[in-house]
Amino acid sequence: xxxxxxxxxxxxxxxxxxxxxEAHVIRPKNPESLSDKDWGEYVFYRNNPKGIFYExxxxxxxxxxxxxxxxxxxxxxxxxxxxxxxxRPDLSEFKNTLKSPSGEPPVGSGNFSVKK
Amino acid sequence: MKKKYSIASIVKNxxxxxxxxxxxxxxxxPKKHYDVIIVGGGxxxxxxxxxxxxxxxxxxxxxxxxxxxxxxNTGRNTTIIRSNYLWDESAYLYDHAVKLWENxxxxxxxxxxxxxxxxxNLAHNEHDIKEIKRRVSANRLNGLxxxxxxxxxxxDLVPIMNTDNLRYPVLGAAYQPRGGVARxxxxxxxxxxxxxxxxxxxxxxxxxxxxxxxxxxxxxVETTKxxxxxxxxxxxxxxxxxxxxxxxxxxxxxxxxxxxxxVSEPIKPVINTVVMSNAVxxxxxxxxxxxxxxxxxxxxxxxxxxRGGYDVIEETVRAIVELYPIFGKMKMLRxxxxxxxxxxDASPIISKCDVEGLYFNxxxxxxxFKATPGSANVFAxxxxxxxxxxxxxxxxxxxxxxxRLIDEHGAAAVAH
Numbered sequence: 001x002x003x004x005x006x007x008x009x010x011x012x013x014x015x016x017x018x019x020x021x022e023a024h025v026i027r028p029k030n031p032e033s034l035s036d037k038d039w040g041e042y043v044f045y046r047n048n049p050k051g052i053f054y055e056x057x058x059x060x061x062x063x064x065x066x067x068x069x070x071x072x073x074x075x076x077x078x079x080x081x082x083x084x085x086x087x088r089p090d091l092s093e094f095k096n097t098l099k100s101p102s103g104e105p106p107v108g109s110g111n112f113s114v115k116k
Numbered sequence: 117m118k119k120k121y122s123i124a125s126i127v128k129n130x131x132x133x134x135x136x137x138x139x140x141x142x143x144x145x146p147k148k149h150y151d152v153i154i155v156g157g158g159x160x161x162x163x164x165x166x167x168x169x170x171x172x173x174x175x176x177x178x179x180x181x182x183x184x185x186x187x188x189n190t191g192r193n194t195t196i197i198r199s200n201y202l203w204d205e206s207a208y209l210y211d212h213a214v215k216l217w218e219n220x221x222x223x224x225x226x227x228x229x230x231x232x233x234x235x236x237n238l239a240h241n242e243h244d245i246k247e248i249k250r251r252v253s254a255n256r257l258n259g260l261x262x263x264x265x266x267x268x269x270x271x272d273l274v275p276i277m278n279t280d281n282l283r284y285p286v287l288g289a290a291y292q293p294r295g296g297v298a299r300x301x302x303x304x305x306x307x308x309x310x311x312x313x314x315x316x317x318x319x320x321x322x323x324x325x326x327x328x329x330x331x332x333x334x335x336x337v338e339t340t341k342x343x344x345x346x347x348x349x350x351x352x353x354x355x356x357x358x359x360x361x362x363x364x365x366x367x368x369x370x371x372x373x374x375x376x377x378x379v380s381e382p383i384k385p386v387i388n389t390v391v392m393s394n395a396v397x398x399x400x401x402x403x404x405x406x407x408x409x410x411x412x413x414x415x416x417x418x419x420x421x422x423r424g425g426y427d428v429i430e431e432t433v434r435a436i437v438e439l440y441p442i443f444g445k446m447k448m449l450r451x452x453x454x455x456x457x458x459x460x461d462a463s464p465i466i467s468k469c470d471v472e473g474l475y476f477n478x479x480x481x482x483x484x485f486k487a488t489p490g491s492a493n494v495f496a497x498x499x500x501x502x503x504x505x506x507x508x509x510x511x512x513x514x515x516x517x518x519x520r521l522i523d524e525h526g527a528a529a530v531a532h
């Protein structure tokens with residue numbers, strides 16, 4: 001049970017929202033000149049990091065507006081919520097503190113918002 | 117020495133209070149170099165090592181596991197086995213596994229507790245009926261034993277089911293009698309024991325931190341116990357596969373999500389088959405201990421937390437209680453989550469990649485357990501021969517650029 005702060009409605013339970021996958025995926029400007037491999041990359045391949053992830057959410061049981069969020073997928077801690085119109089935030093301030101690619105975060109596996 | 121299990125060995129060991137059974141596998145320190153390294157000590161990984169050693173004569177193999185054997189999704193699934201998939205490619209792959217399951221206890225001399233109690237897939241509306249009947253027909257053309265049952269036949273098989281007095285009434289079901297369940301830990305342990313006898317080093321509590329490559333060729337793996345050299349590496353790390361692949365510069369079309377399951381307090385036998393429902397998203401079977409094993413869906417977002425959200429299990433339990441009013445007052449004992457790697461077409465990837473000597477067996481998503489022996493068998497072939505077995509050739513990574521997807525969203529359906 002994560003709490004997500006909708007930029008329009010405020011903090012609500014995650015079950016009110018639907019996830020829209022990775023954010024900032026740009027449709028190629030020249031689809032006709034792309035190779036099958038590159039087009040396949042755009043259609044099927046998305047980042048899947050254990051750590052900091054830029055993603056889209058929609059407040060489907062609320063204002064129905066889309067927005068972006070930055071979440072640490074190893075803790076489910078939401079680091080930042082921002083509107084679609086805003087620029088992709090620079091995240092040098094949120095360093096991925098995981099020791100190894102599949103290592104667990106210091107707070108242990110689980111929901112950060114519940115544990116803290 | 118080969119450790120054989122038999123009635124004689126049970127009687128013999130009972131005289132010494134079962135204290136002299138001995139270790140099932142060694143606990144070796146990693147060598148500097150292996151011919152093949154398998155990353156991931158679940159059923160698929162251990163099985164791959166076993167078939168590599170047994171069928172392909174590979175001598176120097178290591179299985180590296182970050183926790184203990186079967187601590188990932190092998191020990192977290194709901195143990196359902198079936199092969200009623202729509203497309204030919206999937207039917208061959210999953211039925212290859214079911215055929216191996218049927219003789220696995222004998223092959224490994226280890227009791228898999230494989231119970232072919234049948235699997236039902238319920239239809240709750242007109243669309244379900246059409247979709248399921250289409251799948252039944254496709255299955256029958258592929259020689260599978262799936263059949264369509266009407267409501268009364270379903271009721272005969274599962275008398276405790278509420279078929280009429282609910283929001284989405286049960287209108288019929290697909291039934292595969294050869295499907296069933298098996299003991300999940302036994303799969304990991306059985307394969308581990310026999311692989312160990314064939315000289316495979318099983319290295320537990322050793323995490324692979326990265327895959328080292330040089331000029332599109334694998335060199336080895338960096339682990340918490342140091343660097344281990346190898347020219348062939350098979351990655352079978354389920355939810356963490358894409359994380360490991362990234363260390364070798366490979367991108368995979370996978371998304372990792374938590375998938376939850378729960379078990380109830382043990383009760384007397386009440387349901388003797390496996391019942392799944394896509395529309396209301398619930399599936400249930402009863403373990404030999406008497407617990408109801410209930411599976412929920414995946415969370416709607418990527419996560420590696422191995423927990424999952426409560427709204428997901430709430431939805432599943434709601435459906436279970438409506439379908440089986442008799443379970444209404446049961447207490448749930450445990451709930452857990454595992455991280456599954458989901459592919460865009462709900463079919464696995466068993467494939468080579470751009471890096472020479474690097475192989476992936478991943479993307480099993482929500483239903484990899486049923487395929488364990490088949491997957492391991494064809495993956496071992498792929499690694500040993502450096503080319504796919506004809507069964508797993510369609511499951512190559514290239515399908516995401518040439519468009520030959522194997523869309524099994526209908527058959528994979530409820531996550532399990």
